Amino acid sequence: MSTVKSSSENLTLNADGAGSDVVIQSNGTTTATITAEGLLQYNSGYGSAATAYGCRAWVNFNGTGTVAIRDSGNVSSITDAGVGSYFVNFTNAMPDTNYSPVHSYTNEVNVQHAVGFLSSLATTYLGVQYYNAANAANSVDKSIVAIAVFR
Amino acid sequence: MNERIIYETEEGGVAVIIPAPECGLTIEEIAAKDVPEGVSYHIVDASEVPSDRTFREAWSWE
Numbered sequence: 001m002s003t004v005k006s007s008s009e010n011l012t013l014n015a016d017g018a019g020s021d022v023v024i025q026s027n028g029t030t031t032a033t034i035t036a037e038g039l040l041q042y043n044s045g046y047g048s049a050a051t052a053y054g055c056r057a058w059v060n061f062n063g064t065g066t067v068a069i070r071d072s073g074n075v076s077s078i079t080d081a082g083v084g085s086y087f088v089n090f091t092n093a094m095p096d097t098n099y100s101p102v103h104s105y106t107n108e109v110n111v112q113h114a115v116g117f118l119s120s121l122a123t124t125y126l127g128v129q130y131y132n133a134a135n136a137a138n139s140v141d142k143s144i145v146a147i148a149v150f151r
Numbered sequence: 152m153n154e155r156i157i158y159e160t161e162e163g164g165v166a167v168i169i170p171a172p173e174c175g176l177t178i179e180e181i182a183a184k185d186v187p188e189g190v191s192y193h194i195v196d197a198s199e200v201p202s203d204r205t206f207r208e209a210w211s212w213e
Contacts (some may be wrong), residue, residue, distance in 0.1 A: 059171070066202040072171045077185050079161065080167040083207045089185040091174055125185070141204060 005066030024131070056099065057090050057149040063130075064108075064141045084130035088147055093123045099151035101126055106144040114140045155200050156182045157212055158192040165210040167200055168192075 003010065015036070024032040030049050032042040041049045051073040059072035067080045067131045079087035105116050120127035128145065132138040156168035156178065170181050177187065178194055186192045201210070 031182075061169070065204065066200070067167065067169055069169055069171050072174070075171045076174045076176055077156075077170045079166045079180050079185065082164055082166075083204065089168075089181075091171075091176065110209070120164065 001106070002027045026095070052151055055148050056094060056151045057088070059088055060144065062087070062116065062143055063145050064143045071131045079125075081127075082117065082139065084114075084141055085128075086145065087120070087125050087127045090123075090149075094106040094149070094151055095123070097121045097123060099149050101147055101149045103128055103145065103147040105130065108140075108143060116142070155195050155197050156186060156192050157195055157200075158186050158190050159212055164208060165212050170188045189209050 009054065014036045016128050021036055022034040030043075032040075032060065034040055039051045040054075041051045041075055043049045047056075055073075057072075057074035059075045060070040061072075061078055062068050063080070063084070063086055067078070067086075069075070069078060074091045075088055076091040077089045079089065081087060098101055101118060101121070103116065103118075105114070107113055112135075114129055114130045115133045116130040119127060119129045126147070126149070128147065130140050130142050132140055154170065156170075158166055158168075160166050168181065168185055170176075170178060174181070176184070182192055198207065
């Protein structure tokens, strides 16, 4: 076994030269690449080393009772704007509003089903709202809201 | 960070900002960033925000 290590300073892998990639291979097969453009590509069971698109922000929060964030990444806060209406505020803004948020939420016990949708998309925040599926005039709080943003 | 940021919305209601634990920002930095520009706000202890949301839309700030 050979090991590359730096005991006291940063370890730099430098593919010196314009357009050069940093390539990691195992037995002659490429398993991961950081391209000259900064794309991270890896196999990890995908079948080939393909570009991975990162989750740029995520949060899991309780929107009922004492509204609270359970855990998060790249989220500075959430805003409780009223029943069933929340905003997620990013610590570091998105480069544009072409990002793709994915969100899921609970259906509370003994409560009619709810529907949720994105209410706003901005570079610094996104908004979500939840309504009673049988009566759109009734907003409802959700005990588990989980949101991930890909870009 | 067991504090909340309160501000009045354009619709006359109250918005409550809940800081993310370990986000690396102070409550003042979060307020400066996440409260809409030009809107005045108050920093309060989390215990001052009601947990009963039955009349959430009727909340007001005094």
